[in-house]
Amino acid sequence: MLLTISTTHTPATDLGYLLVKHPDRVQSFATTGGAAHVFYPQADTDRCTVALLLEVDPVELARPAKGHNGAALGRYVNDRPYVASSLLSVALGKVFRSALNGASRDRAELAATAIPLEIELPAVPCRGGTELVARLFAPLGWTVSATTEPLDPEFPNWGDSPYTHLRLTGTLRLSEALNHLYVLLPVLDDTKHYWVSEDEVDKLLRAGDGWLGSHPDRELIARRYLAGRRTLTQSALERLRSADDQVDDAEPENPGAAVERIEAAERRTPLVQLRREAVLAALAETGATRVLDLGCGPGTLLLALEADHRFTEIVGADVSSAALAIAERRLRFDRMSDRQRARITVIQSALTYHDNRLRGFDAAVLMEVIEHVDEARLPALERAVFGHAAPGAVIVTTPNVEYNVHYETLDGHRHDDHRFEWSRAEFAAWAARVGTSFGYTVDIRPVGDNDPDVGSPTQLALFRKA
Known part of the structure; x- marks a missing residue:
């Protein structure tokens, strides 16, 4: 599974400081079910691209300790090594932890600054199609390009696959971008590779801080992220409402037909x-x-x-x-x-x-x-x-x-x-x-x-x- 993140912020190589990963090195990390590799296909002053390549070992993933369910063959032959799922979210959390938290020892001011970003994922499983992709990412300030891939280009009669080629462009803080992916990739896939417990509510609210509470599809996001577990979903939504009441987000949930320009800005x-x-x-x-x-x-x-x-x-x-x-x-x-x-x-x-x-x-x-x-x-x-x-x-x-x-x-x-x-x-x-x-x-x-x-x-x- 491949994820690329690019920026044209000048100097673009500052992306390495934000991610705490040197552009001149290839680094590898052990993660759930395999290994994650970080490298830079391009690292120039004008444009810098970092790639996160996740290699998933189906045999390792199917070991009993991993809790992977399914038919005997399905445990080994599946789409998990090739698509963006909760496995990629876990890798993001491990490999880019400082950037997810918005911390940067060397570029603290830049970490708090919105910069031009382009994110590309070649295969995203989406239970809901490209329309759902736009519903989830567009309110967060992203310009969304999502195209459905055919099952086999040689046999168009077979129809489309359940996978989407996703490209996101926007001007956001890097930590925001990573947290959007961390939460929404498992939501699009609508499944997780591990047992979902109360800890997942804390993860969701931490990664969703500042955007989940005002997202128009926050109930769908919470339900899918928490694997449909009703009590956990209710707990997450109640805590979001509690935070809204005590912090005061300052806007009513439905401000009505206000000036279109203002509404668009606030959605972003x-x-x-x-x-x-x-x-x-x-x-x-x-x-x-x-x-x-x-x-x-x-x-x-x-x-x-x-x-x-x-x-x-x-x-x-x-x-x-x-x-x-x-x-x-x-x-x-x-x-x-x-x-x-x-x-x-x-x-x-x-x-x-x-x-x-x-x-x-x-x-x-x-x-x-x-x-x-x-x-x-x-x-x-x-x-x-x-x-x-x-x-x-x-x-x-x-x-x-x-x-x-x-x-x-x-x-x-x-x-x-x-x-x-x-x-x-x-x-x-x-x-x-x-x-x-x-x-x-x-x-x-x-x-x-x-x-x-x-x-x-x-x-x-x-x-x-x-």
Whole structure:
């Protein structure tokens, strides 16, 4: 089975840094049922292509320990060595683990940047045809080219095979691209080569962070990825809904017939993802290494911070113990090494009270938090965060109420727990007052599609100690 990933980002050979695989070497890795080989058919400044060749040994795969079922001959004679399936997903997870997590020691800024990518898979088993391929990948920002291969070109009367030649092109972060493949290849195949347990729910939510919750076919994806196991599928969907409720993705599920251009942009890149990327970019500007995620909820931002090794100390704080428990599961605290565990902490804390544990950090993030606090309690939050904790920088994001006109079915606030939603002028006035009161300069930026009349869906303020 062959997978190729190409980029025309300049210099294109930086792809080797992102994948932690040198373009001048052929590397091999033992994986489930065989071996995976990584090499570069092309490695120039203008274009670089990496190939992952998976050699599956049917005899090895059929050994009893592998749990492969089927007829006696079918265990050895099948399509598994030649098609993109869950075997390829496992190989991706093993060979490109750092890139999947969005981590790069040598090119951290590039790892957080969308770059032009082209992915090609010559044989993808698809239970649902080329239409399903487009349904799954197009909402994620990919331009999809999917053609069905004939069973035998010499005998056209035999009809088409169940396999698709797939080419994806788009401008995305490499980690996003790899996670899309990691989840969706087994979904297209609609089968897995190993026993599916509760651990698979964690894998799905981790790989689907930032895109699965807003995908129009998320129920189909969850059901197929979890091998049709009803209890696991329900668990995954409930956790997705819980994360949506606590993090607040800021868009209703069906925004209605808003401006076509805006809808298309948001289908390509969900606002929750744009917001997270804007926060990470602002943190990079400050040079912060010790970071607070205040009101961290179930850990969406914490996962991104943990994957970026620029951050040497990360603390997530939230008043909800249930949200913190979800964050711990998503971060897989129980499987972290002592060194990893020493780098990230979650604590229960109310942001309207002084907490000495939050003092002395380089930066703090309040991502979609202040609108969940009663306006009468905001001065207490200001004193606790900007006055007592007093980090070197504070990043605040909040919805822009003016943009709500684009959500025709929206009646009231974007989330039931929002105490208020501010206009751009109201947010700017609040930020200026807080900055003056506590000795910070402030820079306000749009996040998401910036409508010339009503602004962007999210507004961000970057406070820096004067």
